[in-house]
Amino acid sequence: MNKEANEDNPKNFNPAVLKKIQQARKMRLSTEEYISGIISADITILSKAITLIESNNPNDFADANTIINACLPKANKSIRIGITGVPGAGKSSFIEVYGKHLTSQGKKVAVLTIDPSSSISHGSILGDKTRMEDLVKDSNAFIRPSASGETLGGVARKTRETITLCEAAGFDTIIIETVGVGQSETAVHSMTDFFLLVQIAGAGDELQAIKRGIMEMADAIVINKADGDNIEKAKLVKTEMNRALHYFPQKKSGWSPKAITCSTKTNEGILEVSQIISEYIESTKNNGFFDRKRAEQNEYWLLETINENLKQDFFNHPQIQEALEKTKKAVQNDETSPFAAAQLLLETYFKNKS
Ligand SMILES: Nc1nc2c(ncn2[C@@H]2O[C@H](COP(=O)(O)OP(=O)(O)O)[C@@H](O)[C@H]2O)c(=O)[nH]1
Ligand SMILES: [Mg+2]
Numbered sequence: 001m002n003k004e005a006n007e008d009n010p011k012n013f014n015p016a017v018l019k020k021i022q023q024a025r026k027m028r029l030s031t032e033e034y035i036s037g038i039i040s041a042d043i044t045i046l047s048k049a050i051t052l053i054e055s056n057n058p059n060d061f062a063d064a065n066t067i068i069n070a071c072l073p074k075a076n077k078s079i080r081i082g083i084t085g086v087p088g089a090g091k092s093s094f095i096e097v098y099g100k101h102l103t104s105q106g107k108k109v110a111v112l113t114i115d116p117s118s119s120i121s122h123g124s125i126l127g128d129k130t131r132m133e134d135l136v137k138d139s140n141a142f143i144r145p146s147a148s149g150e151t152l153g154g155v156a157r158k159t160r161e162t163i164t165l166c167e168a169a170g171f172d173t174i175i176i177e178t179v180g181v182g183q184s185e186t187a188v189h190s191m192t193d194f195f196l197l198v199q200i201a202g203a204g205d206e207l208q209a210i211k212r213g214i215m216e217m218a219d220a221i222v223i224n225k226a227d228g229d230n231i232e233k234a235k236l237v238k239t240e241m242n243r244a245l246h247y248f249p250q251k252k253s254g255w256s257p258k259a260i261t262c263s264t265k266t267n268e269g270i271l272e273v274s275q276i277i278s279e280y281i282e283s284t285k286n287n288g289f290f291d292r293k294r295a296e297q298n299e300y301w302l303l304e305t306i307n308e309n310l311k312q313d314f315f316n317h318p319q320i321q322e323a324l325e326k327t328k329k330a331v332q333n334d335e336t337s338p339f340a341a342a343q344l345l346l347e348t349y350f351k352n353k354s
Helices: 015-025 031-039 043-054 058-074 091-104 122-131 133-137 152-168 184-189 228-246 270-286 289-316 318-332 338-352
Strands: 079-084 109-114 141-144 173-178 194-200 220-224 258-261
Touching: 031 043, 031 058, 031 152, 043 058, 043 141, 043 152, 058 152, 079 091, 079 184, 079 270, 091 109, 091 133, 091 173, 091 220, 091 270, 109 152, 109 184, 133 141, 152 173, 152 184, 152 289, 173 184, 194 228, 194 270, 220 228, 220 270, 228 258, 258 270, 270 289, 289 318, 318 338
Parallel strands: 079 173, 079 194, 109 141, 109 173, 194 220, 220 258
Antiparallel strands: none
């Protein structure tokens, strides 16, 4: 064996390399190290802390909660923007251009994604990463895809906690992209101040958003890809959208949403969207809606978390799991009513809860 490379002879190691290896080995930091690292805007530590709060290992829960609680007083000072729209509408492209616009003004931007399907379709995340090439390199931007292998409830809770950590690390604008399928819009809407819907002309899904109730949540709609041959079509959709918005009831925010065209290729309309968002924030801060909405969101997440945990505890209870299988059959065969059976199962659960 070559004596030079022997572990007992570390003199031959480049000290910088050795330090890196030692640092990598020391994966686990103390909660104090995490907290001070986040507050001093150390991005490496921020990333590690997010990984810790995303962990499903019960041994990590106490540390994660300590870190989140320590970050809370430093959080809450950002603007949170939710972005939705069908896959391919140009959400990531929009975030890249808008994000660059914000960082060029000295803002610090964190981009998070809510994608409960990411464990199945890694593609969407990879696509996002490559499409935000410029923003990824920007030292005033931080991009973090959502935790994979999670239910929507799990992803949503962790995203909310990630917002807290990013805010404590000094990010003043948090942008959250949803995949635009399923229920993820509702989750993102309930953790952001401003909700932007990205649409495209001619995809046949202009009306989908109305059907699915997403237009009602939107504070603004951008008709993206308004470039080349598509400009006229996009303008037409804009007019249609503005007409449709007119029929929606007045929003509690006192804000009247509007549709505009934009292109992430030509940057047309980006400044206008930026202005709309600023106006919205100013107007809702002035009329008290901004703070009221955040307080309501906190309450919503409190109840949501209790719901989730109770449900999980109930369905994971060994006695319930066994009884549930039998009860399902009994209910299918009309041997008992679903309501009486549910009552019985709940009683069994509470009696056997340690
Ligand atoms: N012509 C045109 N193409 C765009 C525009 N914005 C995005 N795209 C393209 O549309 C595709 C989907 O974009 P992406 O941002 O990944 O959409 P997402 O799935 O909504 O995040 C990509 O190929 C983009 O290059 C635009 O303003 N004009
Ligand atoms: Mg995307």
